[in-house]
Amino acid sequence: MTWKWLLAVAAAVVLLFWKITLSGQFTWMNGDDTVNQVLPWLQMQAREWHRGHFPLLDFHWSGQSLIGQSQPGATYPLNWLLFVLPFTHGRLQTPILNGYFVFIHILGAWAMFALLRTLSIARPIAAVIAVAFGAGGYMAVIDWPQMLNGAVWLPVALLFWVRFLRAPRHWLTAALAGAAAGISVLSGHHSAPIIILASVAGLTAYMLVTRGRWRMYLPGLALFGLFFGLLGAAQALPATEYWRVALRYVNAKEPVTFAQQIPYFVHRTFSLDAASLPGLVVNGFHREAALNPFLGLTLVVLAAIGFHSFHRRFYARLFLFLAAFSILLALGENSVLHGLFYARFPLFDKLRNPSMFILSVHVALLVLAALGLESVRQGRVDSRWSPGLLKLGGAVFVLITILYAVDPAKVVAQSGFAQSAFFAVALGLAIMAPSAQARLLTVALLIFVETGANTTRSYPDREMGFVNLEKLTRNDDVAGFLHEQRAKAPFRISVDDSVGPQCFGDWYGLEQVNGCFAISANISREQWRPEVHALLGSRYFIGPKPSHPYQQYRYTGKSGVQVWESPEYAPWTWTAHQFERVTEDEIDVRYERPWPAVREPMFSRNGAATPAQCPASPDTVRLTDLRPEYGRVEAQMGCRGLLVYSSAYLPGWQATVDGKPAPLLEAYGKLLAVEVDAGQHVVEFRYAPKSVWLGAGLSLAGVVVLAVWCWRRRSGC
Numbered sequence: 001m002t003w004k005w006l007l008a009v010a011a012a013v014v015l016l017f018w019k020i021t022l023s024g025q026f027t028w029m030n031g032d033d034t035v036n037q038v039l040p041w042l043q044m045q046a047r048e049w050h051r052g053h054f055p056l057l058d059f060h061w062s063g064q065s066l067i068g069q070s071q072p073g074a075t076y077p078l079n080w081l082l083f084v085l086p087f088t089h090g091r092l093q094t095p096i097l098n099g100y101f102v103f104i105h106i107l108g109a110w111a112m113f114a115l116l117r118t119l120s121i122a123r124p125i126a127a128v129i130a131v132a133f134g135a136g137g138y139m140a141v142i143d144w145p146q147m148l149n150g151a152v153w154l155p156v157a158l159l160f161w162v163r164f165l166r167a168p169r170h171w172l173t174a175a176l177a178g179a180a181a182g183i184s185v186l187s188g189h190h191s192a193p194i195i196i197l198a199s200v201a202g203l204t205a206y207m208l209v210t211r212g213r214w215r216m217y218l219p220g221l222a223l224f225g226l227f228f229g230l231l232g233a234a235q236a237l238p239a240t241e242y243w244r245v246a247l248r249y250v251n252a253k254e255p256v257t258f259a260q261q262i263p264y265f266v267h268r269t270f271s272l273d274a275a276s277l278p279g280l281v282v283n284g285f286h287r288e289a290a291l292n293p294f295l296g297l298t299l300v301v302l303a304a305i306g307f308h309s310f311h312r313r314f315y316a317r318l319f320l321f322l323a324a325f326s327i328l329l330a331l332g333e334n335s336v337l338h339g340l341f342y343a344r345f346p347l348f349d350k351l352r353n354p355s356m357f358i359l360s361v362h363v364a365l366l367v368l369a370a371l372g373l374e375s376v377r378q379g380r381v382d383s384r385w386s387p388g389l390l391k392l393g394g395a396v397f398v399l400i401t402i403l404y405a406v407d408p409a410k411v412v413a414q415s416g417f418a419q420s421a422f423f424a425v426a427l428g429l430a431i432m433a434p435s436a437q438a439r440l441l442t443v444a445l446l447i448f449v450e451t452g453a454n455t456t457r458s459y460p461d462r463e464m465g466f467v468n469l470e471k472l473t474r475n476d477d478v479a480g481f482l483h484e485q486r487a488k489a490p491f492r493i494s495v496d497d498s499v500g501p502q503c504f505g506d507w508y509g510l511e512q513v514n515g516c517f518a519i520s521a522n523i524s525r526e527q528w529r530p531e532v533h534a535l536l537g538s539r540y541f542i543g544p545k546p547s548h549p550y551q552q553y554r555y556t557g558k559s560g561v562q563v564w565e566s567p568e569y570a571p572w573t574w575t576a577h578q579f580e581r582v583t584e585d586e587i588d589v590r591y592e593r594p595w596p597a598v599r600e601p602m603f604s605r606n607g608a609a610t611p612a613q614c615p616a617s618p619d620t621v622r623l624t625d626l627r628p629e630y631g632r633v634e635a636q637m638g639c640r641g642l643l644v645y646s647s648a649y650l651p652g653w654q655a656t657v658d659g660k661p662a663p664l665l666e667a668y669g670k671l672l673a674v675e676v677d678a679g680q681h682v683v684e685f686r687y688a689p690k691s692v693w694l695g696a697g698l699s700l701a702g703v704v705v706l707a708v709w710c711w712r713r714r715s716g717c
Contacts, residue, residue, distance in 0.1 A: 040503030049083035059505035060515025068242025073188035108152035109134025136451035150192025174220035182231025230702030237695035271332025306371030323364035330357035389428030396421035471500030479508035496543030576602035614639030629687035652689025
């Protein structure tokens with residue numbers, strides 16, 4: 001019968017998301033990051049999948065690692081299903097994107113249902129609370145799919161880890177908890193894995209303090225770590241390799257590298273202060289916090305009732321601790337615990353938004369709320385709860401009435417208080433219903449109504465206008481013109497910041513010298529110089545006016561955006577016959593040379609080369625094959641020289657000359673180059689990072705080992 005409850009949970013989530021599943025008038029896809037980054041990432045990957053190609057590089061910053069950036073979610077299986085679904089006019093369909101978004105929430109609800117059933121919560125109650133998680137709280141206020149995809153694995157990881165804590169010799173459950181945490185890594189965003197790791201660490205510390213037996217938990221922790229590493233390796237290894245050479249912009253004065261801690265003042269900015277905690281029950285009352293902590297008065301009161309009624313139960317105490325522990329981490333700079341984790345917990349500083357820990361707060365409170373709903377159904381609620389809720393709701397209503405007479409505008413702006421007062425009174429009456437069925441149905445209805453009021457609250461409708469979303473089609477004709485030119489010869493573009501989306505190149509499939517999100521440190525250097533843009537092959541500039549006086553007008557789109565062509569720019573591949581080895585400090589000076597003098601001599605921070613001068617026998621190069629991760633060049637060299645290939649120098653690139661491996665040089669501190677002898681040669685460049693294949697192999701190995709282990713056990717999975 002469980003499948004029927006799962007279908008009911010899914011149907012309830014679909015109904016609570018009625019604005020995008022039933023009306024057709026609203027959208028979740030209007031946020032700045034959603035339009036500028038997320039949708040272009042998804043579209044770019046789907047387009048490449050439809051071409052039979054798994055993309056490893058994106059179209060920005062002269063070819064950056066797509067899989068290494070993590071957030072595009074290239075390794076997440078649910079995204080693969082999205083990428084193979086049909087296109088409309090060459091793009092992902094809006095109904096399919098809506099279905100994908102809602103299905104993430106359904107998966108979250110199912111995960112919560114599984115956690116509650118593991119804790120012996122009755123199916124009807126587990127279903128109600130599961131819907132509250134999938135469609136409410138953290139899952140309702142976050143609209144980044146990569147964050148949601150990771151968040152749905154927190155209940156799964158807790159499911160298995162709590163089993164292990166209760167029975168420490170059941171090693172398989174520890175391994176499965178680690179595997180769930182590892183899958184959250186594949187989602188692309190680092191927030192959920194860090195929250196899961198911190199939650200596991202906190203719960204384990206609680207058990208060690210209250211029960212001891214640390215020797216029994218150590219093997220389980222080792223298995224957790226092992227399978228966390230194995231299952232997450234497909235994403236973690238390429239990301240680690242890429243971020244060692246990349247920069248991350250974190251709302252600080254300067255971008256940081258992987259080795260640098262994110263400055264603590266960034267964590268301070270995104271901390272959830274104590275004055276925002278009433279926002280758990282009063283929607284919108286969270287001051288300037290980066291994340292709305294709202295869960296709902298009904299659920300929070302049920303959590304209090306649940307602990308009060310079942311405080312002797314192991315699970316009640318465990319999840320109360322998790323809620324308190326997570327709140328202390330969410331408080332950020334307002335909590336010493338957060339500071340200790342920031343200073344000593346591995347990778348903890350990478351989660352620059354402490355308020356994200358409201359996710360584990362909500363999960364813990366929902367488990368307690370399930371116990372509270374069970375107490376209501378059984379009629380075990382202390383008799384003081386009902387009059388207390390009625391008095392609280394009545395007092396708030398009276399206060400609101402008085403304040404409304406003084407300043408109506410302020411009262412209307414804080415309508416969340418009136419909403420909470422209503423649910424306090426309604427819950428107080430509901431728990432006094434004469435029958436168990438009436439109490440359960442009435443309280444469940446209150447949960448759905450209060451949760452549903454926040455589920456799609458921020459979604460704009462057509463009458464308001466989809467200001468950001470409209471950017472995605474505004475420059476289709478401009479992109480069409482550029483594709484016509486690119487059919488003749490490859491080049492890159494640069495795009496003005498005022499032209500959307502920010503990930504213009506990924507959205508339209510056009511190579512770009514600037515763009516969005518991650519950038520390797522070598523490409524970032526002196527990126528503002530026109531000489532650097534020319535060196536990187538930027539032929540066209542897209543913007544309302546030219547970026548430099550020498551650019552020539554070529555096209556005007558319907559949006560008014562214009563295309564300007566630079567008269568000179570580097571081709572995709574060329575040769576050089578002068579070489580200089582330079583130090584880190586000398587590179588910036590080289591970029592000060594005017595175009596095209598910056599191309600000779602070719603300089604590099606690595607390797608050595610001895611090109612020859614041969615003015616009487618010019619070189620000829622022909623690019624015969626160009627794909628995102630592959631280039632084939634036929635070169636006729638008059639004498640020994642250097643062949644430059646216009647793609648960002650990153651770990652994972654390999655080169656061969658006539659089929660034999662050749663050492664790569666970091667040409668001009670940015671691009672790829674190899675030394676080639678005189679004569680006719682075939683030079684091939686491939687982006688094939690070993691981290692990708694090793695990571696995929698490790699993840700697959702982890703899945704196989706768990707599958708065999710579960711099959712042999714025939715239970716516990």
